[in-house]
Amino acid sequence: MLAADPYAANLGVVVDTVTEDQIVVSMEVTDRHLNFLGVSHGGAVFSLADCAFSLASNSAGRALAIDTHLVLTAASRHGDRLQATVRELSRGGTLGTYRAEVTRQDGRLVGLFTGTVHISGDS
Amino acid sequence: MLAADPYAANLGVVVDTVTEDQIVVSMEVTDRHLNFLGVSHGGAVFSLADCAFSLASNSAGRALAIDTHLVLTAASRHGDRLQATVRELSRGGTLGTYRAEVTRQDGRLVGLFTGTVHISGDS
Amino acid sequence: MLAADPYAANLGVVVDTVTEDQIVVSMEVTDRHLNFLGVSHGGAVFSLADCAFSLASNSAGRALAIDTHLVLTAASRHGDRLQATVRELSRGGTLGTYRAEVTRQDGRLVGLFTGTVHISGDS
Amino acid sequence: MLAADPYAANLGVVVDTVTEDQIVVSMEVTDRHLNFLGVSHGGAVFSLADCAFSLASNSAGRALAIDTHLVLTAASRHGDRLQATVRELSRGGTLGTYRAEVTRQDGRLVGLFTGTVHISGDS
Numbered sequence: 001m002l003a004a005d006p007y008a009a010n011l012g013v014v015v016d017t018v019t020e021d022q023i024v025v026s027m028e029v030t031d032r033h034l035n036f037l038g039v040s041h042g043g044a045v046f047s048l049a050d051c052a053f054s055l056a057s058n059s060a061g062r063a064l065a066i067d068t069h070l071v072l073t074a075a076s077r078h079g080d081r082l083q084a085t086v087r088e089l090s091r092g093g094t095l096g097t098y099r100a101e102v103t104r105q106d107g108r109l110v111g112l113f114t115g116t117v118h119i120s121g122d123s
Numbered sequence: 124m125l126a127a128d129p130y131a132a133n134l135g136v137v138v139d140t141v142t143e144d145q146i147v148v149s150m151e152v153t154d155r156h157l158n159f160l161g162v163s164h165g166g167a168v169f170s171l172a173d174c175a176f177s178l179a180s181n182s183a184g185r186a187l188a189i190d191t192h193l194v195l196t197a198a199s200r201h202g203d204r205l206q207a208t209v210r211e212l213s214r215g216g217t218l219g220t221y222r223a224e225v226t227r228q229d230g231r232l233v234g235l236f237t238g239t240v241h242i243s244g245d246s
Numbered sequence: 247m248l249a250a251d252p253y254a255a256n257l258g259v260v261v262d263t264v265t266e267d268q269i270v271v272s273m274e275v276t277d278r279h280l281n282f283l284g285v286s287h288g289g290a291v292f293s294l295a296d297c298a299f300s301l302a303s304n305s306a307g308r309a310l311a312i313d314t315h316l317v318l319t320a321a322s323r324h325g326d327r328l329q330a331t332v333r334e335l336s337r338g339g340t341l342g343t344y345r346a347e348v349t350r351q352d353g354r355l356v357g358l359f360t361g362t363v364h365i366s367g368d369s
Numbered sequence: 370m371l372a373a374d375p376y377a378a379n380l381g382v383v384v385d386t387v388t389e390d391q392i393v394v395s396m397e398v399t400d401r402h403l404n405f406l407g408v409s410h411g412g413a414v415f416s417l418a419d420c421a422f423s424l425a426s427n428s429a430g431r432a433l434a435i436d437t438h439l440v441l442t443a444a445s446r447h448g449d450r451l452q453a454t455v456r457e458l459s460r461g462g463t464l465g466t467y468r469a470e471v472t473r474q475d476g477r478l479v480g481l482f483t484g485t486v487h488i489s490g491d492s
Contacts, residue, residue: 007164041130047166090442196336213319253410287376289416
């Protein structure tokens with residue numbers, strides 16, 4: 001699905017691994033991800049986590065994101081590689097909740113993401 | 124500041140108005156903002172609100188985002204124009220909290236954003 | 247509805263005003279609301295906002311809270327009176343989103359709340 | 370610390386286990402935790418998680434909660450026993466972030482909590 005996602009392509013987000021338990025996506029921080037302070041834009045970190053969330057939540061039927069929360073715990077800079085690992089924590093007939101962690105290549109936690117989807121149909 | 128923000132430039136975010144009470148930024152939804160379902164990526168809506176939040180929170184000193192929350196209330200599509208209006212609700216010596224609303228050109232509310240910054244220095 | 251809410255009664259939450267546009271509830275901070283630091287427990291501030299959210303979201307049909315976010319912007323202490331004012335920002339057939347602000351008697355903003363409900367039936 | 374916390378006492382929150390990696394607190398759902406629909410009030414579930422968060426974040430110095438997020442994933446009723454397990458995910462000199470999961474006695478996930486504190490001094 002990510003291959004058909006223009007937003008993910010524009011940001012350079014790629015899929016690393018997909019297993020039953022988790023999905024991992026990553027992105028290298030380049031100039032286009034930076035804000036005016038020279039560090040990764042909050043929106044870039046959010047978008048990486050959101051790509052993982054979107055993949056995980058749509059794998060078993062069409063799902064629309066309704067709520068997202070992101071705590072930013074460390075900065076990242078040009079040349080850093082960020083990885084988002086997402087897991088499904090709850091999924092019923094109409095709602096599903098996922099958590100993702102974004103880490104830097106040195107293992108430092110960069111972001112903590114939680115997202116909820118409304119499931120609107122079968123895949 | 125937005126002019127020196129490569130991330131905002133990549134997404135086509137522009138500043139509409141800046142007053143003492145609020146800041147308004149906007150972006151036209153184009154192909155690069157879409158997800159694999161053909162609607163605006165949650166990350167794109169978040170990023171627009173985050174640009175407004177960043178401008179508002181850095182106007183009186185250097186501020187780092189530490190927490191962000193976004194509720195998505197309606198979809199947007201290619202050709203829509205999204206506008207984010209941000210207001211400062213609380214600012215002390217070390218923390219500041221801001222709320223932004225993202226609307227479509229037809230007035231429909233698309234997203235509700237809340238963000239908190241840690242203030243790390245003077246401008 | 248609040249009169250039939252044992253949780254609200256236990257915390258001393260009362261309804262101040264109900265109009266079409268907003269609902270206001272309040273509570274006096276007493277010993278039972280304090281944490282081990284001697285200030286109002288985050289759970290007490292949350293609960294006041296949640297009571298307002300619950301009243302507003304159930305006024306037009308049965309609604310279950312699915313997501314809540316609270317930023318705490320100032321402390322409150324024994325003898326303070328806290329007031330939560332809630333407004334509906336979005337409501338469709340299955341989802342509704344509300345924002346509440348909690349203030350102290352001196353006008354200081356104590357908490358910023360956002361909540362989303364899943365609407366499961368008519369009233 | 371929980372023994373000196375009037376709010377926790379009022380809600381019947383007790384500490385189950387404290388280890389270096391996690392803290393577990395629990396509470397039996399009784400009448401005083403119910404809302405007008407007869408299920409546990411969102412504020413009660415939040416408060417349980419918040420007690421765990423408070424214990425964990427204050428164990429190494431005085432910490433003030435600044436941001437909290439709770440997703441509610443299942444209901445609980447009179448007689449249920451709810452347990453909140455909290456872990457520290459990030460802690461620097463001025464900020465710390467914690468995640469807690471609230472579960473029912475049958476293992477069902479009831480709530481997903483994320484909280485951030487501002488660290489204001491040593492213990």
